[in-house]
Amino acid sequence: LAAHDANNALRMPSCGAAAAGCGQRHQQDVLGSDIVLGGINTIAALVVVLKVARKLQLLGDLDVLLEQQDISTSVQAAAAADTSAAAAVPAVVAGACLQASAGSTATHFPAPAALLLAAVSSSSAALRLETLELACVNARSTEAPGVLELAIAQRWLLLCLRCTGADSRSKCLAIWDKLLTRQRAAIYAIQHRMAASHKPGRAHPGSLPKASANYLKGSNGGTMKPAAVTDAEVLQRQYKFLQWLSQILLDSLYPGGPYERKYFALELLAILLQRWQLNTTNSASSQGTSTASADSSGHAPLCSDLLSSAAVEALLGCLIDSWDKLRTAASRVLELLPSPLPGLQTPEQLHPLLSWGLQLTQSPRIRESDAGARLLRLLFVKYVKGLKWQLRLCPGPSIAVPAAQRICHSGVCVAEGAASGQNGSSDGSNDINTITAFLCSLTNHFRSQLVAAKADMPAASRKGFVHGIILCLRYIVEEVPWAALTSSSSSTVGMTVGAAATQMFNGISTAVS
Numbered sequence: 001l002a003a004h005d006a007n008n009a010l011r012m013p014s015c016g017a018a019a020a021g022c023g024q025r026h027q028q029d030v031l032g033s034d035i036v037l038g039g040i041n042t043i044a045a046l047v048v049v050l051k052v053a054r055k056l057q058l059l060g061d062l063d064v065l066l067e068q069q070d071i072s073t074s075v076q077a078a079a080a081a082d083t084s085a086a087a088a089v090p091a092v093v094a095g096a097c098l099q100a101s102a103g104s105t106a107t108h109f110p111a112p113a114a115l116l117l118a119a120v121s122s123s124s125a126a127l128r129l130e131t132l133e134l135a136c137v138n139a140r141s142t143e144a145p146g147v148l149e150l151a152i153a154q155r156w157l158l159l160c161l162r163c164t165g166a167d168s169r170s171k172c173l174a175i176w177d178k179l180l181t182r183q184r185a186a187i188y189a190i191q192h193r194m195a196a197s198h199k200p201g202r203a204h205p206g207s208l209p210k211a212s213a214n215y216l217k218g219s220n221g222g223t224m225k226p227a228a229v230t231d232a233e234v235l236q237r238q239y240k241f242l243q244w245l246s247q248i249l250l251d252s253l254y255p256g257g258p259y260e261r262k263y264f265a266l267e268l269l270a271i272l273l274q275r276w277q278l279n280t281t282n283s284a285s286s287q288g289t290s291t292a293s294a295d296s297s298g299h300a301p302l303c304s305d306l307l308s309s310a311a312v313e314a315l316l317g318c319l320i321d322s323w324d325k326l327r328t329a330a331s332r333v334l335e336l337l338p339s340p341l342p343g344l345q346t347p348e349q350l351h352p353l354l355s356w357g358l359q360l361t362q363s364p365r366i367r368e369s370d371a372g373a374r375l376l377r378l379l380f381v382k383y384v385k386g387l388k389w390q391l392r393l394c395p396g397p398s399i400a401v402p403a404a405q406r407i408c409h410s411g412v413c414v415a416e417g418a419a420s421g422q423n424g425s426s427d428g429s430n431d432i433n434t435i436t437a438f439l440c441s442l443t444n445h446f447r448s449q450l451v452a453a454k455a456d457m458p459a460a461s462r463k464g465f466v467h468g469i470i471l472c473l474r475y476i477v478e479e480v481p482w483a484a485l486t487s488s489s490s491s492t493v494g495m496t497v498g499a500a501a502t503q504m505f506n507g508i509s510t511a512v513s
Helices: 002-024 040-055 062-067 073-081 083-093 112-120 125-136 147-160 166-196 231-251 259-275 309-319 324-336 347-361 366-385 428-455 457-463 467-477 488-512
Strands: 390-392 398-400 406-409 412-415
Touching: 040 112, 040 125, 062 112, 062 147, 112 125, 112 147, 125 147, 125 166, 147 166, 147 231, 166 231, 166 259, 231 259, 259 324, 309 324, 309 366, 324 366, 347 366, 347 398, 347 467, 366 390, 366 428, 366 467, 390 428, 428 457, 428 467
Parallel strands: none
Antiparallel strands: 390 398, 406 412
16 A cells, blocks of 8 residues: 555656646737637647546546646746735636736746637547546545536537537537536535534534645655635635526527427437426416425426426427427427426316317328327326316316316416325326326227228328327327226226227228328
8 A cells, every 4th residue: 555655756746837838828819809829739638647647546626727737937036925826726717818017028838628628619629528427527426526527518519519429429419428427416415515514513614614635746855735625615616607508508508499409409418307396386476487396405407497497398399390309309408397387287277288289290291190199198197197177178178177176376377296296196006097098088089080091091181181180199108107097906907008009009000001
């Protein structure tokens, strides 16, 4: 062990010297906030050195790079003489270069932190991806991302949200998934540590300094440690980043936006909602708006706009998009939102959407019929299967909420369990009844179209096609709990559904022939 520690002590100064050397290799010209760098090889070398150092457990938090302001003698002198030089670190994090004093005429060099931020805006997609992985992935899963790591992730998302290629999109999403998983583990660890500090004889959580356990060593042999921050400050930083991320992803779903931007935003939003589940809180207004629920520390992890009716409308707009992948991704995000959906909390609010979905399934255009089928599947998952609402499609669209499941707050009626984020009651018989009733209503609507087709095929075709209803059945069949339907207590119901499906497909062959 002593030999291993001595070996690490020999390697850590060389790692710090390599990081500082990459910053001193090329000169820079300061023109406002623009940085002219010598070449891409310097940045790539820095990224490789830091990734190897992190794999060897020689580097923990990247914020130690913000302390390397001694790369220029003039900057050192300015930092010692003028307290305004300390404000240069946020400028570096924001993407600018180190600021020298107004009277200094010495040559300045880019800091390693500025080089990493410049790597995100590089023309090389591989270098951008490697820099993102450096900032997001850490062997210590409970160590919260630092200021520089979050700044790199923010800059990458703003610059690469649209230009990410299809070949590297999956890897980018996997890296972001690791970052969000790491943030969640770090937040839980900080909350646990803060809760434990309230015990008698322990320090107050706001007074507990927290910094990375691994530090670089500079060329002068001194240990360069980032400024100690409290757990409360780290927690606040993580929540601000999550709120910013959720807001940026939601703003990227504007109508008419490019496919690449909207698809990546939807996929990343789905990952974010999987890591942080949202609950609804009924408001006192009659419009039924919702806000994101706070955790034990009193913070809301995601922006409150995610639980607004405007967000649901934006996602529904993506659900009827002409791109198949956008419709699939939007449907997945909507399923991750709490039930009932914001803005669709009453039968009166949901009825127009149910009628619209039924009309879309009758469209001759494949993309419109697929959008209608996915919309009906969404309503089945969220309201029929989740909240036990009774939705009917034949003879006309209708919605009924059982009185036992209805709670009225200031004129807003929602299903029981929705206010606490639950999915209705746990009564198995009610689950079976509502599901089979919706399936029977769907098959009855299909039968009515078959009867009209047998009587007059051209007139029935002008009124609506049946491929949308068939596609809807295909999507809904995947969500039906067939094990419960075929159980001994509900075998009759399961046989009824099976017989209706058999008659339906026999009717198709008869009408076509």
